[in-house]
Amino acid sequence: MDIHQFDAIRPFEPEELPEVFDRLLQNEQFCQVLAYLYPGVPVEMIGQKMHQCRTNLEFQKAFCYDFLHNLLAKASLGIDFDCQNIDLKRRYTFVSNHRDIVLDSALLHKLLFDAGCDTTTEIAIGDNLLKLPWVKDIVRINKSFIVERSLSMRQMLVSSKRLSDYMHFVINEKHDNVWIAQREGRAKDSNDRTQEAILKMMTMGGEGSVKQRLLSLHIVPLAISYEFDPCDFLKAQEFQLRRDVEGWKKGPMDDVISMQTGIMGFKGHIHYHCAPCIDEWLEQLPDDMPKADFYKAVAEHIDHDIWRGYRLYPSNYVALDLLEGTNAHADRYTDEDRQRFEAYLQGQMAKIQLPNPDAGFLRERMLTMYANPVRNQLSVL
Known part of the structure; x- marks a missing residue:
């Protein structure tokens, strides 16, 4: 597969970063955000530090890690991570419940670093959150790929197929992890259930039966528990x-707020829990299972793993x-x-x-x- 077929949705490649950094540093809103985050630090100094980042992962380590570390000190009572069910040297698709637009995946990255993993994840993010061009730039530096929403039925099929192909490409050719929420948008009532549509999208890419296609993504159900939801x-x-x-x-400002x-906002205690990768369980499902039953069974299995993993x-x-x-x-x-x-x-x-x-x-x-x-x-x- 050629990476350029994913140009519209993929994160930036390392060779594209310098140009994107320059574009951001010329953006007035972005510079206002920098002034808020780094009071008294000249933009030139921050620009210099940005340009020292040769890869997206280096950018995450140089900027995102410290930001999250300081944020947790102020806005939480601490975070912990149970990842004993997985092998951090392998690559997975983390499918998690969705509480916080930005932090669910961001905190996972910090936890993976702290646990000694040599990479983070590529993040599926809805384009409804990317109305501002500079925000779109930032998330694509930060290893996010774009889920296109509000399309016509025909466009949606093409878009979903490309999204699925890209997820398979990340796991099997880029050898990175993927993070995706179990449903579109946050569960406003915290009744976390996996949308079968997400699983169906995942099986549009890859090769073989729907079971083989899901197996090649190595899904890990991830439970996220915040004591308080700001x-x-x-x-x-x-x-x-x-x-x-x-x-x-x-309205356009609602997501920003x-x-x-x-x-x-204050989150109290935070806990992340990885269930075992579902591959072994998937292998045991009959090959001739009707598709509708298959997707229902997988969604339920992921849900039950997430519910078991909550810290209450x-x-x-x-x-x-x-x-x-x-x-x-x-x-x-x-x-x-x-x-x-x-x-x-x-x-x-x-x-x-x-x-x-x-x-x-x-x-x-x-x-x-x-x-x-x-x-x-x-x-x-």
């Missing part, structure tokens, strides 16, 4: 707008008990945990900006976000 109030707000305003659609809030916090159990009006899980938290979570909830509710907030509905939506991971994990344990 965007919980924005998600609740969106639920009410969808309920009350016919045909409501997100979610990205900013998700990155900078007192906030999750408190939320479920508050929602159901019981003390069924009171052994999982203290009175103090409960008071702390109720105070947190009130603080988040106060941030909601709606002309007519439906307090009962918004509270129920937010509690559901924290309760669903418990419900799902209990269903498979």
Whole structure:
């Protein structure tokens, strides 16, 4: 396969970086972001450091790693990574639940570095987040490839095939990892379920039966648990707008606000858990399984692995008990945990900006976000 057939969607290649760095350094908005991130540091110095990066991976180490390290110190109570089920020398397609637009994949990169892996992942990112040309440049330096959305049916087929071919190309020819969310967009209610459409897209590329095509991607279900979701109030707000305003659609700034809030907001404890690669399980599925049953079985297997891998916090159990009006899980938290979570909830509710907030509905939506991971994990344990 020739890499140039993927020019419209792939990350930049090392030889393209100097020109992209120059283009970014001439962009006013990008320079404003630099001034915010590196107060008092001349743009020329940052430009020099950028130009010393010969590869995308070097750029991630030089810029992204420190940013994430400092961010976690300010906006979390620490992060940990259980990767004992995988061999970091091999290459995988990480399929994860999706909580945070930017950080889900970014934090995985930091964790892979810390665990001694010699690469990160190439990230599938929706073009709905890339309205600004300089943002598109940045993510393509940062090893992202583009998922094209809002296309006609025919264009969508062509685009999905190219996307799938590219994922197979990354794993089997570039020998890198891939990260992709289990569904398009975040699960606003934290009820994490793999969309079969994502699996069908993956089997448009590769060779052999659908089973062989998925096998060649070496899928690893990845569970991501944040103790607190800084965007919980924005998600609740969106639920009410969808309920009350016919045909409501997100505005161009909504994703930007979610990205900013998700990155900078307080997350409490964070846990990443890799389930075993699904190859061995896939091998055991009958070769003559009807396609519909096959995709359903794979989606369920990934879901159950993700649910098992959650780390649940007192906030999750408190939320479920508050929602159901019981003390069924009171052994999982203290009175103090409960008071702390109720105070947190009130603080988040106060941030909601709606002309007519439906307090009962918004509270129920937010509690559901924290309760669903418990419900799902209990269903498979």
